[in-house]
Structures are given as C-alpha cells and as structure tokens.
Amino acid sequence: MSESSMTRRDFLRTTAAAAVVGTAGMSLLAQQDAQKKTKVILIRHQYVVDKEGKVNPKILEEMFDESMATFFGTKNAGDAWKKIVKPGDVVGIKTNVWRYLRTPQELEQTMKTRIMAVGVQEKDIAIDDRGVLSDPVFARATALINVRPMRAHNWSGVGGCLKNYIMFTPSPPDYHPDSCIDLGALWKLPVVEGKTRLNVLLMLTPQFHCLGPHHFDKQFTWAYNGFILGTDPVAVDAVGLKIIEAQRKLFFKEESPMRPPVRHIKAAEEKHGIGIANLAAIEIVRLGWKEDSLI
Amino acid sequence: MSSILLLLSLAMTPSDTLNYSAMQRLVPGSIRGWQTSEPARFYSGREIFRYMNGAGEVYLAYGFNRLLVQRYACPNREEILVEIFDMGLPRNAFGAYTNMQGRGPVVAIGQAAEYKSGLLSFWRGRFFVCVMIDNENEEATKAVLDLGSRISESIGEDGPTPSLVRVLPQELFEPQTLRYFFRHEILNIHFYVADKNVFRLNESTDALLVQLKIDKSHLLLIQYPSSEEAAAAYADFTTSYMPEAQGKGWIQTENKKWTVCRMHQRYVLVVFDAVTQADAQNLLATLQRILP
Structure with missing residues (x-):
C-alpha cells in the first residue's frame, strides 16, 4: 500500500477546519466574497409544492422565468433565452425520469415553449433522458439544456446536474469507479462538449438520504421548494450538495456526510476543469422565499 | 428479435445461475387481481447496467449473476414491479439484503424481510428480492406482501447465513x-x-x-x-x-x-x-x- 490514500481522517480535518472558520474566520470569508468566479441563482417559493407534495406548475413557471431574467440580466425571460439559444439551434433538453423523483413534465414543456418562442422549430427540440444516444434530435443537437432533481445516490453520493450526463456515454460503467469521481469527464465527450447552455438543479423535494440501490422514502425528502440555476454545472451541484448536507445534519442531529462521500463535484473542478466547486468562489443570488434556506 | 436476445443470453448463462425458465417459475402469473403485464426481462452480469445505472455496481460488488424483472398490472391500480436477483451464493444474497436493511418494519417473508412505503425487500437462499409499488394503500400492501410470500415459497430452500x-x-x-x-x-x-x-x-x-x-x-x-x-x-x-x-x-x-x-x-x-x-x-x- 505504497500509494497514498484519501481517508476518513482527511474529511474529519476538513470539517474541523470549517468549524474554526465558522466561528472565527468571518473576515476570511468576507475576503473570499470579493473573489467570486461564478454565479448561480437560488430561487424558492413557499407554495410551489403543496402539502401532498404536488408541484404548482404556474408558480414553478413564474419562478423559472424570474430566475432566467435575473441570471442573464435581462428585462424578461424571453430576452434571457435569446442569449443562450438562436433560431437555427437544435436543442436537446436532458431531463431525468427516475420513477420516484422525476423532473416535472410541466417544467420540461415550459422550457420547450420558451425555446420555440426564440424561433427554434419544434422538430428541432427533443426532451429525453435514457434515450439521448439514440434520439435523432440529440444526435444533431447544437445546444443542450440540463434539468433534473437532486437526490442521494447509493454509488456516487448524490445525483445532480453533473451525473445527469452519464446517459451520453455508451458505457456508463466506465464512470463508476471510485464513487463516480470522474463524472466531470462526461462533459468533454464530443456529443456534449461546449453545448450546454443552462443547468437547472431542482430542489423542490430533494432526497437527502438513501439506503440501497433504488431506495426512495418520503421520510428522506423535504419540501425545500426551490431550484438552483446557472451555466456552471459544478457550481450548481456544489450549492445543492451544501443544502443536502445541511438537511442531513438537521435530520440526523449530527454531522452526517453523504454515504458514500461525494467526490465527483470537487474533481470536476480540480481534475476536469469544467466549473467551480469551491463555495467561497460561487456567488449565490437568492430570490423568493428565504426561510430555512440552509445555506 | 426477442428470441435472438434469448439465445444470446442463454449462451452466456453462468453454470451456477438458474436458467430463464427456472427463474421465470419463481414468479406467479397473477396475484390479488394483478396480472403479469409483459414478458419477464432478464439481465445477466454487466447487462444489469441496461436496467439500472450506478446502482448496478452495488449488486455486482455482491457477486450478482442474473436479474429477473417482472411487471404486474391491474385495471385502475398502480403497477407492481418485481426484481429477483440471483446472487449465485446465499452469502451474496444475505449481503445485498443487509446493504439495504434498516428502512422499516421487519416482516416474516423469506429468511429476513422489511416492508415500508410500498417496497418489500427480502432474501432467501441465493436470491435477493424486491417487490414494489409506487403509491401504497391497504390493497396494494397486501398484494405486494402476498407476492413476496409466493416468490419465497417458490424459492423453497433457505441458505446459510455467514x-x-x-x-x-x-x-x-x-x-x-x-x-x-x-x-x-x-x-x-x-x-x-x-x-x-x-x-x-x-x-x-x-x-x-x-x-x-x-x-x-x-x-x-x-x-x-x-x-x-x-x-x-x-x-x-x-x-x-x-x-x-x-x-x-x-x-x-x-x-x-x-x-x-x-x-x-x-x-x-x-x-x-x-x-x-x-x-x-x-x-x-x-x-x-x-x-x-
């Protein structure tokens, strides 16, 4: 065992250091605040999910439009879309259809409607998840929109925007070693590289814990009632992970890191260079409901 | 096309794995008004990734051999999904079960079982089994538990715990x-x-x-x-x-x-x-x- 190993103790050291910064390092954080390298929108609405867990599509649509206009600094959502999609584009909306926690179809349709309003023809827009490699529209796509819910995952720690692209490889198991640490490499596949215009990580009712490969239990979800939007998939996932971890601490009443630990988000920055995972370098623009935002 | 796939898969049958027809006999054709809605699907070894993504690694880490997936439908009711994992050895099936245990109440099916929120998981012999329905109610719960019991009876033999x-x-x-x-x-x-x-x-x-x-x-x-x-x-x-x-x-x-x-x-x-x-x-x- 000559090769050096990342151990649990490395994580414990990080946690201990974070605790010190939390109590005495505010000036350091303030300094870091001035060095933001990327931006995400965190938007929430108290009533976007009702008590039965059903999504209110109208509110979700309004949230989506508001977040787009704010992120791209435009008067309205339509102008924001014009910044990322042109009339001649062929657009693939990479969604997620996991049976227990899928992307709301209403949001998929809202995206499609907004893209068509820019001038993209309907035949040049596809919405797909597991069939992206056999979908003729995705095969000629010039632009990708990435949207999915955040959830705990038994092999990669969490499934977020980075992991959502695993369906773009004909051999997903190649990306499974070491808790899926190299998911960031997916974003350099020719079918993907340079095409992603938008990432939306849904945090409406995220799942913060799982036991086993396909475990879903409403007990381990909560109504966060929001989503994170940006062009940097790493930053979007890093913010989502921070919120999930905070919820775990609340629920389990102690520090409770994801199991297995999430390694692919940090590696996406440090090894694959496709975005920013360091929270201190991410500007979080908060819109809407602020209570219990956990970050 | 399906017959070609069947032949290809038969050619890959590991010697310590039940063949298709033997595995098919583990699941009943109907239960409490639910009927099989399509032919069972089979996935051997790394074919599991055609059915599930990263989660398949967990089963492979426990020595997984073959998966049977059977769906059941009933008019105006939710679908019931059955997954039977032939793990090759009882210790592998026991391991796969313990990997998931802690979800909810224990029930008396197979050698150990849990049921919560529409998901029954149990192990018996060299098999790890999941029976699930998305939205549970009293009727659905009975159907899931009965289906699990029937499968356990079909498996027949217990296996040793490590x-x-x-x-x-x-x-x-x-x-x-x-x-x-x-x-x-x-x-x-x-x-x-x-x-x-x-x-x-x-x-x-x-x-x-x-x-x-x-x-x-x-x-x-x-x-x-x-x-x-x-x-x-x-x-x-x-x-x-x-x-x-x-x-x-x-x-x-x-x-x-x-x-x-x-x-x-x-x-x-x-x-x-x-x-x-x-x-x-x-x-x-x-x-x-x-x-x-």
Whole structure:
C-alpha cells in the first residue's frame, strides 16, 4: 500500500477546519466574497409544492422565468433565452425520469415553449433522458439544456446536474469507479462538449438520504421548494450538495456526510476543469422565499 | 428479435445461475387481481447496467449473476414491479439484503424481510428480492406482501447465513445496522474509511459492520483466510489511517473520538468513533476472547 490514500481522517480535518472558520474566520470569508468566479441563482417559493407534495406548475413557471431574467440580466425571460439559444439551434433538453423523483413534465414543456418562442422549430427540440444516444434530435443537437432533481445516490453520493450526463456515454460503467469521481469527464465527450447552455438543479423535494440501490422514502425528502440555476454545472451541484448536507445534519442531529462521500463535484473542478466547486468562489443570488434556506 | 436476445443470453448463462425458465417459475402469473403485464426481462452480469445505472455496481460488488424483472398490472391500480436477483451464493444474497436493511418494519417473508412505503425487500437462499409499488394503500400492501410470500415459497430452500454473523454477540448492536460485505466499496457506502482498499477486502474475506448500542460507534470485524493476510491488512490500515500511532493501534481522531484496531489470529477488529478509548479497548478484548 505504497500509494497514498484519501481517508476518513482527511474529511474529519476538513470539517474541523470549517468549524474554526465558522466561528472565527468571518473576515476570511468576507475576503473570499470579493473573489467570486461564478454565479448561480437560488430561487424558492413557499407554495410551489403543496402539502401532498404536488408541484404548482404556474408558480414553478413564474419562478423559472424570474430566475432566467435575473441570471442573464435581462428585462424578461424571453430576452434571457435569446442569449443562450438562436433560431437555427437544435436543442436537446436532458431531463431525468427516475420513477420516484422525476423532473416535472410541466417544467420540461415550459422550457420547450420558451425555446420555440426564440424561433427554434419544434422538430428541432427533443426532451429525453435514457434515450439521448439514440434520439435523432440529440444526435444533431447544437445546444443542450440540463434539468433534473437532486437526490442521494447509493454509488456516487448524490445525483445532480453533473451525473445527469452519464446517459451520453455508451458505457456508463466506465464512470463508476471510485464513487463516480470522474463524472466531470462526461462533459468533454464530443456529443456534449461546449453545448450546454443552462443547468437547472431542482430542489423542490430533494432526497437527502438513501439506503440501497433504488431506495426512495418520503421520510428522506423535504419540501425545500426551490431550484438552483446557472451555466456552471459544478457550481450548481456544489450549492445543492451544501443544502443536502445541511438537511442531513438537521435530520440526523449530527454531522452526517453523504454515504458514500461525494467526490465527483470537487474533481470536476480540480481534475476536469469544467466549473467551480469551491463555495467561497460561487456567488449565490437568492430570490423568493428565504426561510430555512440552509445555506 | 426477442428470441435472438434469448439465445444470446442463454449462451452466456453462468453454470451456477438458474436458467430463464427456472427463474421465470419463481414468479406467479397473477396475484390479488394483478396480472403479469409483459414478458419477464432478464439481465445477466454487466447487462444489469441496461436496467439500472450506478446502482448496478452495488449488486455486482455482491457477486450478482442474473436479474429477473417482472411487471404486474391491474385495471385502475398502480403497477407492481418485481426484481429477483440471483446472487449465485446465499452469502451474496444475505449481503445485498443487509446493504439495504434498516428502512422499516421487519416482516416474516423469506429468511429476513422489511416492508415500508410500498417496497418489500427480502432474501432467501441465493436470491435477493424486491417487490414494489409506487403509491401504497391497504390493497396494494397486501398484494405486494402476498407476492413476496409466493416468490419465497417458490424459492423453497433457505441458505446459510455467514458464520461470522453468529460470532458477534447480538446484544451489542442495533440489528438493522448490520452490514455484511467483502468489497471495500460497500464498506465506504456505510462508513467511509479510505478510497483505497486499505483492509485488503476481496471475495475470500468476510466483513461485518455494525453500529454499537453503547455509544453509536462502529465496529468492523473482518475474517481473512489466514493470519498472514490479516497481518498484512492490519499493517496497511494502521499505516495509512493512523501513521502517528506508530503501531499502537489506537488514535484519537480529529473529531475527538477514538479509533482502536486489533489483529487476532485471522481477524482484524476496528472500532471507529468510540467516545472513550477504554470502551473500545474493552469491547475488542471481549471479542478477542470469544472469536474462534
């Protein structure tokens, strides 16, 4: 065992250091605040999910439009879309259809409607998840929109925007070693590289814990009632992970890191260079409901 | 097309795996008004990734051979989905079950079972089985449990539980926290230790992880084929995890808790995150006395 190993103790050291910064390092954080390298929108609405867990599509649509206009600094959502999609584009909306926690179809349709309003023809827009490699529209796509819910995952720690692209490889198991640490490499596949215009990580009712490969239990979800939007998939996932971890601490009443630990988000920055995972370098623009935002 | 796939898959049938028709006989054609809605689908070895993505690695880590997926439909009712994993050996099926246990109430199906929120999981013999429905109600719950019972009866024979499980005094730990495995990736799912395989876990080792009642610390017990292999693993772990302990086998870690490790004959025992060093040392001394 000559090769050096990342151990649990490395994580414990990080946690201990974070605790010190939390109590005495505010000036350091303030300094870091001035060095933001990327931006995400965190938007929430108290009533976007009702008590039965059903999504209110109208509110979700309004949230989506508001977040787009704010992120791209435009008067309205339509102008924001014009910044990322042109009339001649062929657009693939990479969604997620996991049976227990899928992307709301209403949001998929809202995206499609907004893209068509820019001038993209309907035949040049596809919405797909597991069939992206056999979908003729995705095969000629010039632009990708990435949207999915955040959830705990038994092999990669969490499934977020980075992991959502695993369906773009004909051999997903190649990306499974070491808790899926190299998911960031997916974003350099020719079918993907340079095409992603938008990432939306849904945090409406995220799942913060799982036991086993396909475990879903409403007990381990909560109504966060929001989503994170940006062009940097790493930053979007890093913010989502921070919120999930905070919820775990609340629920389990102690520090409770994801199991297995999430390694692919940090590696996406440090090894694959496709975005920013360091929270201190991410500007979080908060819109809407602020209570219990956990970050 | 389906017959070609069937022939191809038959050609790949591992010798210790039930053939298609034998596996098909494990599932009934109907249950409480639900009927099979399409032919069963089969996935062998790495074909599991056609059915599930990263989660398939968990089953492969437990020696998975073949999966049968059967769907049941009933007018105006939710679909019931059955997954039967032929794990090749009872120890693999037991391991796959313990990997998921702790979800909810225990029910009397197979050799051990849990049911909660529409998902029944159980093991019997060399099979690990999931029966699930998305939105449960009283009728759906009965159908899922009856279906599980029928499958368990069809499996027919129990398999032995790994002998290592019987070594551990049951009163020490919360039973639903027990995990059995022989790959470090599974250890890391339940208690992350290191990215490298510092305990040299492999198919010839047996490992148990439990959460102790006394202080919620974790006990890891590993049985190796020989004392030499246990010694090598002990050296790897202590060198990489507690280098400053200089061979003493215990350390107070950064969270102010204690990790204590011992080797005994062909066993390695570790307590992680004990509140006091004395508690951990006493526990390991006790276990050393009762290990065969």
